[in-house]
Amino acid sequence: MEYLDLSLRLFCALVAGALIGATRERIYKPAGLRTHSLICVGAAFITVLSTTVFVTAEHGDPGRVAAQIVSGIGFLGAGTILKKGFSVKGLTTAATLWVTAAVGMxxxxxxxxxxxxxxxxxxxxxxxxxRIELFIGGRNLPRVLIVAENSQETSTKVSEWFKDNGLTVESMEIEEDDEVLSLLIELSRGDALKVKNIMVGLSTLKGVKSAELR
Structure with a gap:
């Protein structure tokens, strides 16, 4: 009966991790279904070992080994955070990894x-x-991060795209090198939902490598 209960704990952790990971997998994040599933079931297994195997009636702290999961996942999450110029990616992924480990525990x-x-x-x-964050205008104004070929033609096409779609550009930050042009464009608050629905069109422009709503 004890092994059945322990197996059930691991199975529930696997399902929970898979559910959380599936939400990241569908939007092509680097840590997806398998990563979250492994972290959740791994955290659950370490917790089980910590509270059952590594503790006896005479000695042992049931939380000693499990406590290391928190710091370990912290290092793993830090590895998913990338900063390039004015762009920071991976914060939400790091947070979901941390929560997934907590769920496993x-x-x-x-x-x-x-x-x-x-x-x-x-x-x-x-x-x-x-979606709620975009609707209420969270994090100030909506921003679009565009990575494109560094050419006058591409810059012109991007500018025309915003104008043709009736989007109001409030500010623009530019970072460039010989081959790549990065644009961080801040739009008016009322354009948040509109730009979200037409982002696919921006990504298909010739010369645009990627376009992401921040």
């Missing part, structure tokens, strides 16, 4: 209900809060 310790609630909260955050 919860299931590993046998807190099924509480861990399930946190899993639902995490899913709600990554699925819906982005």
């Amino acid at each position: 919860g299931f590993g310790s046998g807190e099924y209900l509480l861990s399930a609630v946190v899993t639902v909260f995490a899913l709600l955050i990554v699925l819906f809060l982005k």
Whole structure:
């Protein structure tokens, strides 16, 4: 019976990690389904070992080994954060990895209900809060980060695209080298939802390597 319960804890952690990871996989983030699943079930397994195998009636601290998960995931999450010029990527991915590990620890310790609630909260955050943030104008004005070929033709096409789609450019930051041009364009608050719906068109412009709504 004990092994059945421990196996159930690991299985629940696997499912929770897979659900969270699937939300990142669908938008092509570097840490997706497999990464989150492995982290969650791994954290659960370490917690199980910490509370059962490494502790006896005479000695042992049940939280000693499991506590190292927090710092370990911190290092792993830090590796997903990248900064290039004015662009910072990976903060949300690092946060979801950290929460996923916490969920795994919860299931590993046998807190099924509480861990399930946190899993639902995490899913709600990554699925819906982005839309709410855009709707209420969070993080000041909406911004579009464009990476393109460094040419006058490409710059002209990008400028014309914003004008043709009726988008108001409030400010623009430019960073360039011999081959790559990075543009951080800040739009008016009322354009947040509009630009989100037409971003695909911007990505297909000749010379544009990537376009991302910040």
